Amino acid sequence: MILKMRSWSKNTKLETGSKGGNYGDDLTSIHGISTTMAVKDKLRLFNKYFLHFSKAEDARCYRVNGSASDHEIANGKIKDKEEGCEGHVKQAKRSKHKGWVTKRPDLKAISEMLNKNEVLYHERYFGDLPGIEVGHRFYSRAEMVAVGLHKLLLKRIDYIGKPYVKSEYNGYTFPLAAAIVMSGQYEDDFGNREEIVYTGEGEKDIPGKKRQFSDQVMRCGNLALKNNKKQSVPVRVIRGHKCDDSYSKKVYSKKVYIYDGLYKVTGYWDEKGVPGFKVFKYRLKRLRGQDNLTSQNQVHFVRGKVSRVQQELPGLVCKDLSNGQEDKCIPVFNFYNPSLAPTGFKYINSIKVAKNVSIPPDAPGCNCRGKCTNPRSCSCAQLNGGDFPYVSRDGGRLFEAKDVVFECGPNCGCGPECVNRTSQQGLKYQLEVYRTKEKGWAVRSLDFIPSGAPVCEYVGILRKNDELEDISENDYIFEIDCWHTMKGIGGRERRLGDVSLPMSNLVDEVDERTLESEPEPEFCIDASSFGNVARFINHSCEPNLFVQCILSSHHDVRLARIVLFAADDIPRMQELTYDYNYAIDSVIGPDGKTKQLPCFCGTSECRKRLY
Structure with a gap:
């Protein structure tokens, strides 16, 4: 229960600056989670509704406009759904129509939360x-209403x-x-x-x-x-x-x-x-x-362009970690040891495949042209539960975490700008690697990153788990446990979202029963010697990124791509983190003893140990 303010009495001294003093006792949790996490959860819920209604508002504007038939959308004759809607809004304003076609998904999102009694305070x-x-x-007045900071929109x-x-x-x-x-x-x-x-x-x-x-x-x-x-x-x-x-x-x-x-x-x-x-x-x-x-x-x-001379950027030890492989350069800063830059690995921007791993053939694609816009006629949308997993706002944003996302692939008729290829566009945000005092290297963004936006793919060598050496000494292994998550195997938490897994597209010798009998994933991505910027992203018990399995070229869930998405609206210069999701006492050293590693994330939800 949350108690209303009692401490601001006539005799209260105002210059205390105490936190939570309005509630009598110090309030540190709501329904079993920290108040910080409760605020974050409500903002995530708001963003989920916001993206849902963004898509609905796009469709509504088109219905009012009446300029796009299902046939035109299905055949790619409408080039940009959002541009068409915005153009109609501008035309309506210029002609001074009373019934403006405006898109306010933020208002619909907060109305939904209010109607369902889902606001925080x-x-x-x-x-x-x-x-x-x-x-x-906060990035809108509606967000402040969602957490009770200020309850009026105007x-x-x-x-x-x-x-x-x-x-x-x-x-x-x-x-x-x-x-x-x-x-x-x-x-x-x-x-x-x-x-x-x-x-x-x-x-x-x-x-x-x-x-x-x-x-x-x-x-x-x-x-x-x-x-x-x-x-x-x-x-x-x-x-x-x-x-x-x-x-x-x-x-x-x-x-x-x-x-x-x-x-x-x-x-x-x-x-x-x-x-x-x-x-x-x-x-x-x-x-x-x-x-x-x-x-x-x-x-x-704004950090500024990294092409400036090094003397103007204190702590700069590398102008571009990717050596030109990414569309955006990735500078590296180190204020603790100015001469030290990351070593011991080679930067790559796409997955390398071990010799003993066979990649399935490309899956059949959709027949859309230009951009996939009509989920009823797009076979890839049908695999995602009958709709596209992304909304075409800000270059593509994922509605919510799903078991697996099916993107358009090499055999699809759509082009590279299709919203259902959102995670295939490379780095969209200006990332930088920097040295921390306790956690080693870390990653942050010089750009604001909206929730649901893809940040980067976890890249390395695609290997079989049972052929890894010195696994307890390798901190850069990412198990591809897409199937195990979908089935809740090993206590994994299932994701939301219905998908239609085309089992016929899996490798021939693997059937569903075989996969369910496997206690651990068969494949992993090893970024110890080859990797990209994702290998430097740290763990947090209260992360701002989440892991999403994606299938694009083939449909074998054992070999899904691993992409990190923004779980929150992430401001500039905030460290990017995701939950490594280790089980406590799960790492065994070469001597057979359980290894322990303390967690330094410092959040209110910190579990104190990484494993």
């Missing part, structure tokens, strides 16, 4: 929310009015503000982030030029902030930043919202605003004892 609370730290980024001041008053609030005068958003919509807002001047709300032409058209009135949110000042109740402050070009291509709201922490309202007054009408002003001062604010430079941070 159902009621409004004062103060910090456990699991949401200072500096937490208005800037989220407040508790008289109808919400409960017995524990006896003695307070309502309304009281719980959270405010500074989004730059008012010309009068300014401040240095430690102390800000905030403009009240109301009497503003939101749909038009966003200009003040009359005097503001002391009511609702404006009155709430006044009461916050009188009763010394702090308010959460979220600051909106405009995305630069590289962000705005992938962030649909064109803004990133950052939680700056708790502020005390220290004063208020009214004055003539920039448009000449009366506005209310509030001076807010940040409470002491909170985490440091995220620098605005970090929000808009």
Whole structure:
């Protein structure tokens, strides 16, 4: 159970900056998981709904447009489904039609969560929310609603009015503000982030030029902030930043919202605003004892082109780890041993096959042309449960983790830009390898990565497991356990999503019973001597990537490709991690003794041991 705020009493000292103080006892878990993980789970659920409704909104726009028949889609005559929809929206706006064909999957996603009672904090609370730290980024107003940080999609001041008053609030005068958003919509807002001047709300032409058209009135949110000042109740402050070009291509709201922490309202007054009408002003001062604010430079941070001379980039030890094999160069930075770069392996960008491993012939393909757009006529879509696993947003994003994803292959009629070839496009994001203090090499991205986007494939030598030598000393082995995961063999957790596995396409001598009788996977990818950037991605007990098995050229699940996808919206410079999923005490050394390796991921869900 989550207890409502009780600690902000008349006698409470506000400059404590305590976390979770609003709930009486320190709240560290919700339904058995950490509050940090609970927040992450809700945002993942929101993104799942968002991608689902993105696809539905594309279809809806086309139905309204009426410009694409099933026959045209099936035969590839519509070149870009999303471009066609956007073009129709622009045309509708230019012609000033009342019924604009707009796509707002974010609104549909949050409506779904609200209707199903799936948001994290159902009621409004004062103060910090456990699991949401200072500096937490959100990529839409709807995401903040999903976790309860700010429950309004349009208005800037989220407040508790008289109808919400409960017995524990006896003695307070309502309304009281719980959270405010500074989004730059008012010309009068300014401040240095430690102390800000905030403009009240109301009497503003939101749909038009966003200009003040009359005097503001002391009511609702404006009155709430006044009461916050009188009763010394702090308010959460979220600051909106405009995305630069590289962000705005992938962030649909064109803004990133950052939680700056708790502020005390220290004063208020009214004055003539920039448009000449009366506005209310509030001076807010940040409470002491909170985490440091995220620098605005970090929000808009760009490393710069790695082609600059090495002296301009401290710590650069390698300009391109791939030696030109990838479309994007992969720089390497080391601030702990400046002369050291990764050694002991050769970079490759595709799987090498061991001599004793036979690759099945290419599977039959679909008859689509150009791009696969109609799931009813695409045989590859039918293998994925009757629909495409990707939505064509941001270059292709996976709806959700599945047992296996069937992509279009060499015998398909579609081209390389088909959305059902999303994981075959190579590196889309600017990755860099860097040295850490405790975990060795690590990987991060200089680009924002949206959830569901493919990050990289795990590349190495495709080998048979039973022919590996010194397996306990090899930290770069990735077992291909696609079939075992599908069947839940060995306690593996099944994935979501229905697929139709074409057993006739497996190697002739292998049948389903043989596969089920195998306690361990037959094949693995060994990246110890040959590999790509994926070999440097570290483990985390609370990862931001997930592993997805993919079949593209053939349909033998024992030899599936291993691709890492974004589980969350990943901000720039955040380390990329996935769960290695070792069982404790599962690694045996050459001496027959169980080996142990501590985990240094440092997350709230850390299991303390890797194996």
